[in-house]
Amino acid sequence: EATDGVDRVRLLNFVAKRAMHLTPLEKHANYGRVNRRLRAALVALVWRQALEHNAVESLRLPQILRADETCDRLAMDFSFASLAGPGCVHVAQGIPPMLRHLQLSFQDCDDVNDLAVAMLARRLPKLLEILELDFEDCHGLGDP
Secondary structure, three states: OHHHHHHHHHHHHHHOOOOOOOOOOOOOHHHHHHHHHHHHHHHHHHHHHHHHOOOOOOOOHHHHHHOOOOOOEEEEEOOOOOOOOOHHHHHHHHOOOOOOEEEEEOOOOOOOOHHHHHHHHHOOOOOOOEEEEEOOOOOOOOOO
């Protein structure tokens, strides 16, 4: 516990690119950037669980993820998940604008259909260089 304050000072100064022993600044542009990055990383980790509890929209996960303008790589696995209703819409809405590498797995998601894939395609960032999509056993795709 005694090191919590010291750790806080060091971390804030590190983020602000200042000497570690200085009193941290109250505000710094990097604090906001790091906060958005951490929130987005947490969102990517909990999205699946939120999906299973119908909480993606109420937790504002797409907005939080999309707000991370520093995110250039994202991998999310929705294999075997139910993406019925707005599930695919939320995924598409959450794609960060500066992505260069996107990896999404929808293996065995029967709720994924041609319309959902088209929606994802429309939301892909212009800077995207690498796109990896897994639609194995998605029976809602293609000709009926």
